[in-house]
Amino acid sequence: MSNSDSQPTRSLNITEALREQLLQGEFPPHARLQEIALAERMGVSRTPIRGALSVLARDGLLEYAPNRGYTVRHFSLDDILSAFRVRAVLEGLGCRLLAEQGLADDTEQRLQQALHRGEQLLQEAQLQQGQFDEWRDMNKAFHLAILLATHNDLLVRFAKISRNIPIVFNGSFKWYTLKDFHRSQDHHEVIYSALKNRQPERADFMMQEHILQAAEILRRNYPG
Amino acid sequence: MSNSDSQPTRSLNITEALREQLLQGEFPPHARLQEIALAERMGVSRTPIRGALSVLARDGLLEYAPNRGYTVRHFSLDDILSAFRVRAVLEGLGCRLLAEQGLADDTEQRLQQALHRGEQLLQEAQLQQGQFDEWRDMNKAFHLAILLATHNDLLVRFAKISRNIPIVFNGSFKWYTLKDFHRSQDHHEVIYSALKNRQPERADFMMQEHILQAAEILRRNYPG
DNA sequence: GGCCGGGCACTTGTATACAATCCGCTTTTT
DNA sequence: AAAAAGCGGATTGTATACAAGTGCCCGGCC
Incomplete structure (x- = not known):
């Protein structure tokens, strides 16, 4: 069997779902993305949410400040x-x-x-x-x-x-x-x-x- | 006080420490980076390790396969x-x-x-x-x-x-x-x-x- | 009145327990 | 003997409990 890629994890799914929502402009610029709120909204725990936020910040869609969380990046x-x-x-x-x-x-x-x-x-x-x-x-x-x-x-x-x-x-x-x-x-x-x-x-x-x-x-x- | 950046978290410290080690070539190509081993080596739990690995993979220094973990990327x-x-x-x-x-x-x-x-x-x-x-x-x-x-x-x-x-x-x-x-x-x-x-x-x-x-x-x- | 400081609610960071998956091995079957 | 099926240890994925940090309100003090 070609198992070149295995079951995508929740973290990966959430990452792509969130990315899509951000690209569609569903969150206003500077909006805070709080882990608990997102976790409830997406029906998972904070853990996969944190993974997703970290990746999206690395991709430049979110801004991150230690101990303060993530906000939607504004593009001028x-x-x-x-x-x-x-x-x-x-x-x-x-x-x-x-x-x-x-x-x-x-x-x-x-x-x-x-x-x-x-x-x-x-x-x-x-x-x-x-x-x-x-x-x-x-x-x-x-x-x-x-x-x-x-x-x-x-x-x-x-x-x-x-x-x-x-x-x-x-x-x-x-x-x-x-x-x-x-x-x-x-x-x-x-x-x-x-x-x-x-x-x-x-x-x-x-x-x-x-x-x-x-x-x-x-x-x-x-x-x- | 200029609190423009707050206390760096363990996750961030680990990320940079690991990055440095990778750039210095301290891990051989294709080596598996297992979370528990790294956690013990760096004296923290798996959580900050996972954050670091995720970022470093996103930066292209590691390769990731779901459920199989991270390996050191080989650069031809x-x-x-x-x-x-x-x-x-x-x-x-x-x-x-x-x-x-x-x-x-x-x-x-x-x-x-x-x-x-x-x-x-x-x-x-x-x-x-x-x-x-x-x-x-x-x-x-x-x-x-x-x-x-x-x-x-x-x-x-x-x-x-x-x-x-x-x-x-x-x-x-x-x-x-x-x-x-x-x-x-x-x-x-x-x-x-x-x-x-x-x-x-x-x-x-x-x-x-x-x-x-x-x-x-x-x-x-x-x-x- | 304005400034400083402590406490409190809230959020994020970390550790850890538990679930799911993978991989190598043995066992079974043909 | 070869291939498939299945068990078991090890590792990753997820949930959750606890620790630590942040921001804000409020009250005391100059």
Whole structure:
């Protein structure tokens, strides 16, 4: 039997559940997360809660003060733009590395699949009606495929963490115009082309441009 | 009274103590870290140990499998070079950002101080006698000053984590020739100059070069 | 009135007891 | 003899009791 991963523990489940809630913005910034309250809410004891809080703080979603507990971190617009800038160079590096080492078959397939799905979505009428869940999934798949193909653990970890920001997490797609979606699709195609033709510089640059444009859209629309 | 940070808890102390031991290579790769054994060794109960292990796993120093506990992560040469490549773009970005926004007075002083100390150390005979503790501190101060000055939390966090690798942590200075030390000092001077003259491109490039050269020295000397 | 200090409620930190899981071994079965 | 099933020691996961720290209110004091 493939027991490569065993039963997930309560602590792990709680961690992911809480993370999801934080990313969906269900807790207001600076709110205290008290262990007993959470334990009752989630139906477990304090022990797994403490584990979850510790991890989420390490991931930057919570702030911690010894003997004083955890609070929901507030992300200013600057914080978010800073994170985008970091993510841009990281994923840019991912593209560069992948263009240097060449595309494996399965990676190429995954990328093509994402491109194809993007085309489809652009032709359907859904995007204008605020149904961008599929677009978000497609986008995620495209970016993740590149990162994973580099086999650079640290890069993957950092890139994932740098996306763990409330509001931003689901993408800022709700603010995208149809033109923005088309441009985004174009970027993906250029990036794919650069990867396939082994053009590290071009792939890196285009990915950075791609991510920084997303940041710009967010900056223009961010409340406050 | 400045109670900005309160009494560090046992968990935090243990975390840092264990981290230090891991970075010094006191545990062999793949070694199991069992909670009870560690608890006795450190003179506390399992609770703070579990907290520490969880954090260190999140920082990539340990591997974790549910119900099976923690093992010391093995870093292959490739893992280490990958980490260097990530660190290079991160600190490169730090330089770029700082060159864009300009040097604050206190940052400039810190950097000048590090440069000055570097000069001194090069003139003394210590470096050839394997006493590079001071060089390591100077180097750390230089790099950290740049990172902190960017005020980009995520960048600082990632850069710190990307240095948390056994063996590499103390720098690969033991393999440096005198020429390498001089070249490193040169790099620092060029980087400082680029920051002061607001040359983002140059600062970024030089920092990447600086870090990748360190990686190259390590690659040439890495055992196995 | 404002400042200092003690006490009290509440929260987090730690130790420990108990439950669940894993892993190696033996035993059983074919 | 090989494979499956199952027992038992050891280790991790969880709950809970207790210790220690924090913040706040209130009362005494200058």
